[in-house]
Amino acid sequence: MTDSQFGLRHVIGAPVATTRLSEQAIVCVPPRSAKFTLAEWKLNNDTRSRNAEDQAQLADRVLKESERVRDKTKEGAKLLKETTDRRIEERIGDIEFNKGELMVQRKEIYNELEALGMYKTRLQDCLASLQSNALTICRKCLMLRDGRLGIDLAVDNVEDALQTEITTILGGQSLLKRALEQLNEQMRRLRSVRYLLDRDLQYKQAAIDSDKGSLILKPTDLCLSVYEGYANLDPADISAEEYNAYSAKNIQQAAREVSSARPIRIFIDTLLKQVINDLWTAYNKCNHEFNERIKETHIEKARLEEMHHQTAEKVFDMQNNILELKKALADKEAYIGLAHTRLGRRSQRVGAELVKDPPGQALYYECESLRHSVEELQQMLQEATSSLRYLLQTQIQLEEDINIKMNTLKIDEVDCMTLRATMDYHSY
Incomplete structure (x- = not known):
């Protein structure tokens, strides 16, 4: 309103x-x-x-x-009473005029207190929302992100943005609390002035009631009495100037306090707008960093999955390669056995037949070549076995890294962003 x-x-x-x-x-x-x-x-x-x-x-x-005044003035015989009545009526009018002025100022104070009450509620709602909603969510996001694993537990732009957002929230709370203190002080002063006005209005109403009671008295009333004391019948000792100054002082003080309260409302409007704008800026920047980090994590996870797929293919190929090498070694054992058997048979020749002939040289060269082939195959088998072991270790490491990325995405994309979706910096 x-x-x-x-x-x-x-x-x-x-x-x-x-x-x-x-x-x-x-x-x-x-x-x-x-x-x-x-x-x-x-x-x-x-x-x-x-x-x-x-x-x-x-x-x-x-x-x-x-009409009543005109009727009363027709009674010429009661001139003195009518003159007194007129004086009383004039006094009642003066008091009512002053009372009206006081009522106007009291209404202004009441309106201002109502307006300040709404501004106080706005400040309190904003402070409560920042404390229970925004600040709690930001700190919970930091706590959730501490659950990241391995290399992903890094101080990144998202963490810096969250810390900046928390600092902005705390700064906004500090400004709003100071504004709330000023508002409470101004409301206290307005209530103090309202108390003075109410007391003055009470006195004036009592005076009006007294004068009106005197005005309705008639010479024929049975309640009349004659004063026969020695003290002054009229104890009034306050001058009209002092009386008018007293009411004028209350009116001026009320107007001054009302004038002092209106700039506070303007200041609070500006402050709330500025604080909310700063909070939205920090919120949007933090969300941007979250989205960028989530995008980077998705890209890295996809790259790791592709590498894991390629590594799995290499493991399969290497396992087949090892089987082929073992099969090749088994095949070479048959050829070696054949060559060695032939050499053994030829070594049983006797006499002049035990000669270095081309078949013997060929068998010897075949045995040496087969031995070198077996050594080469065994060397390759060892290298293939080592490569397979490293490939399996790499595959396991990639699976761990993929799981780490999945855990990070769950924290950032599901937990934190779901929490942050409930943050609302509306115009309080």
Whole structure:
């Protein structure tokens, strides 16, 4: 609800206690804003209608009072009483005029206290939301991200953005708390002035009631008495100037406090807007860093999965290669056995037949070649076995890294971003 709505509501419900056209209550309407809502337009129309009805009722009362005064002035024989009555009536009018001025200021104070109460509620709601929602979520995100594993447990841009957002929230809380303290102090001063006005209004109402009671007395009343004491019959010792200065001081003090309260509301509006803008900036920056980090993690996870797929293929190929090497070694054992058997048979030749002939040289060369082939195959088998072992270790490491990336994505993309989706920096 805007200031104009508060002002209109209290103007409509305010009683008008006057007796003359010149003494009618002053209706104080706060200055209108640049644009109004349809609800304000309807409320303004209703207010205009009710004000017109109030003025008509006021006019009726003034007409009746004028008729009563005219009737009383016709009694020429009661000139002294009528003169006294007029003096009392004038005094009642003066008091009611001052009372009307005080009522106007009291209404202003009441409206200002209502407005400040709403601003206080806005500040308290904002502080409570920052503490229980935003700050708690940011700290929980930091705690969740401590659950990352391995190399992913790094101080990245997301963590820096979260720390910056927490700092922004704490700074905004500090500013809002100081503004709330100023607001509470201003409300205390307004209540103090309202108490003085209420006391002054109470005294004035008592004086009006007393004078009105005196005004309705008649010479024929049985309650009349004659004072026969020696003390002064009129104990009044306050001058009219002192009396007027007392009420004027209360009115001036009330107006001063109302004028001091309005800049506070403007300041709080500006402060809330600035704080919310800063929080949205930090929130959007943190979300941007989260999204970038999630994108990088997805890319790295996809790269690791591709490498894992390639490594698995290499493991399969290497396992087949080892089987082929073992098969090749088994095949070479048959050829070696054949060559050695042939050499053994030829070594059993006797006499001059035990000669170094081409078949013997060929068999010897075949045995040496087969021996070198077996050594080469065994060497390759050892290298293939070592390579397979390293490939399996690499495959396991890649699986661990993929699991780490999946854990990081769960924390950042599911847990943290789901929590952050509940953060809301609305206009309080």
